[in-house]
Amino acid sequence: MESEAKTYVQTKIKNQSETHLVQRIRPHIELIAALFSGVLILAGWILDRNDLSTASVTAYVLAFVIGGFAKAKEGIEETIANKELNVEMLMIFAAIGSAIIGYWTEGAILIFIFAVSGALETYTMNKSHKEISALMDLQPEEALLIRDGIEKKVHVSHLQIGDLIFIKPGERVPSDGKIVDGSTNLDEAAITGESIPISKGMADEVFAGTVNLNGAITVEITKKNDETLFHKIIQLVQSAQSEKSPSQLFIEKFEGKYVKIVLAVVVLMMFFPHFLLGWSWNETFYRAMILLVVASPCALVASIMPATLSAISNGARKGILFKGGVHLENLSHLKAIAFDKTGTLTKGKPEVTDFIVKTGLNHDEILQKAASIENQSTHPLANAVVKYANKHLQVSFIRPEGLEDVAGWGVKAKIGHESWKIGKAAFIGKDEASSFANGIASKLAQEGKTVVFAQRNEEIVAIIALKDVVRTETKDAINQLKKQGIYTMMLTGDSQTTAYAIASESHVNDFIAECLPEEKVNHLKKLKKDYANVAMVGDGINDAPALATANVGIAMGEGTDVALETADVVLMKNDLPKIAEAIELSRRMNKIVKQNVVFSITVIMILIASNFLQILDLPYGVIGHEGSTILVILNSLRLLRN
Known part of the structure; x- marks a missing residue:
C-alpha cells in the first residue's frame, strides 16, 4: 500500500514537471520548429554532397513540413476564412515550385527563413501581451471575507458590493473598495506606474492589484470583480492590441489584390519570356519561381503590426493606455491640444x-x-x-x-x-x-x-x-509640448481673472474663460478647423463631450470609469508630462513604420529588377526577401525599449 502511494506521488510530480516543461516550451514552439528545419536542411545538403539523393530529398521534405507547418496552416485557414489569397500562400507556392524544378535546398531555405520571420512575429505578439499576463497574475484569486464576525476565504468572483474584506500587510488588494477601518501605505504601481507608496486611511479608495505594504485594513467592496479599474485596464489594453491602425488596415486590404497581381504576372512569366526573349523553358520557369519569392510583400505586411504592438506595450508599461493603434498613430499628427483646468492643469x-x-x-x-x-x-x-x-x-x-x-x-x-x-x-x-x-x-x-x-x-x-x-509638473509638461511644435489652450468655466492667472502660471498659449461644457465642444470644433488635428485633455466627467469631439481624447486617470470609457488615451497616473512622452512614442512608431515600408518596397523593386535582368539566383532572392522581413520585424522591436 505504501509502495503504491509512493508510486502515485512520483507519477504526479513527474506529470506536473512535464506540464510545466510544456508550458515553458509552448511560446517558443515556432522558433524550435524553424531551427530544427534548419538542422534538417544542413543534413540534406551534406547527404546531397555525398550522392545520397534519396536521403537528401527526405531530409528536405521533412524540413519543408516541420519548418513550414505553422505558416502554411495559418495561410490556408486565412484563405478559406477570408476567401482571399495571402502572403503565406505565395510562400507555399514558391517553395513547392522550387522543389519541382529541383532546387530543394533553395526551397527549404525559403521555408526556413520564412519560419524564422514568423517566429519573430509571434515573439513580438507574445512580448506585447506579456504586460497583460503579468497584470492578470497580480490580482489575487481569493479574499478574506468578514461576515457576522467570521473570517472566511472566498474566490474574488463571489464578492458582492457592500461585503467587508480584511487585507493583511504584504497582501494584494483583491477588489476595488474603500477603507472602513485601519490605515496603511499602498504600492499602486500596477495601476499608476508610480513606484512611491501612497498613504491611505478611512474612506480612501483602494484598487485591485495594488499591494498593502504595512497596515492591516478592512475594506468595503464598492465594485463587482468584473467592473474594477484593474479589470478595465486589462480589457482596454487587450482591445487596443486587437484594434488595427489605418495604415495596417490599408496594407491588409492592399495585400489581397497584390497577391493576385503577383500570381497573374508569375503565370505570364512562365510562358512569355520563352517566346518573346528566347529563354529556355527551364530558365523561364526558374525566373517565374524567383519572381514568386521576391515579389511577395512579406516585409511590407510586417512593417506595421509589430511596431504598433510594441508601442502599445511600451505605453502600457509606463501607465499610458491607448485604446487602439488608430489613436496611437493619430497622436503624432497633433497640432493643438486643449486642456481642462480643474483636475487637469490644477490639482x-x-x-x-x-x-x-x-x-x-x-x-x-x-x-x-x-x-x-x-x-x-x-x-x-x-x-x-x-x-x-x-x-x-x-x-x-x-x-x-x-x-x-x-x-x-x-x-x-x-x-x-x-x-x-x-x-x-x-x-x-x-x-x-x-x-x-x-x-x-x-x-x-x-x-x-x-x-x-x-x-x-x-x-x-x-x-x-x-x-x-497648478500642478508642479504642469509648466514642464506645457513647455515640452511647445517644443514639439504644439499649440496649447486652456478651456475653463472659471472667471476671466482666475483663468488668466492659471493660464499665465501654466504657460499655455491661450485660454477661454467662463466656458460651459457644450461651449467647450464649439471651441474644439473651431480649433479643429484652424489646426486640423486636435487633442482634448480632461478628467473624463464634465469633459466627456469635448473628449469625444477631439481627434484624440486624453483622460487623466482620476476620471477612472468615465475616463476609461470616453477617452482614446488614458494617463493612469495624473502625470501631464506623459502626454509629450506619448506623442514622442507615436512619432517614433510612425518613423519606424515609414522606415520599414520604404525599405521593404525598395528591396522588392531591386530584387524584381535583378530577376528580370537574369542576375539574381534563387538562393540570393530567398535571402534578400526573407532577410528584409526579419530586419523589418527587428526594427519594430526597438519600440519595446524605453
Missing part, C-alpha cells in the same frame, strides 16, 4: 495660499479659532482651511457654539464671548472688507484667488486666500 482642490492677520493680533490664535469653526463644515474651502491649520499649528481645535451655516455666504459661530463670521465680503461688510490691509483683497482676487474674510466682534481680523493650485 482640483483649493489650497490656502495666504493667511493674513490684522497687525497686532496673534497669528496662531486667529488661525486656531478660524479653523475650529471651519472644522464643523464640509465645504471644500473650509476643508482647505482646516488642512492648512493642521499643517501649521501644534495645538488642537476648540469646540465652537451656536454654529450656523448660511448657505452661499459663510458661517457664524461663538467661541466663548466672541462672535465670529467667516465668509464672503458681502457677508461681513463690503466696505470694511475692501479697506482691510490696504485693500489687499483686490490684489489677491486679481491673482485668481478666492478671498474669505474672518470677522470677530464686528472687526475683520484676518483674510484667507485660497486657490486651486
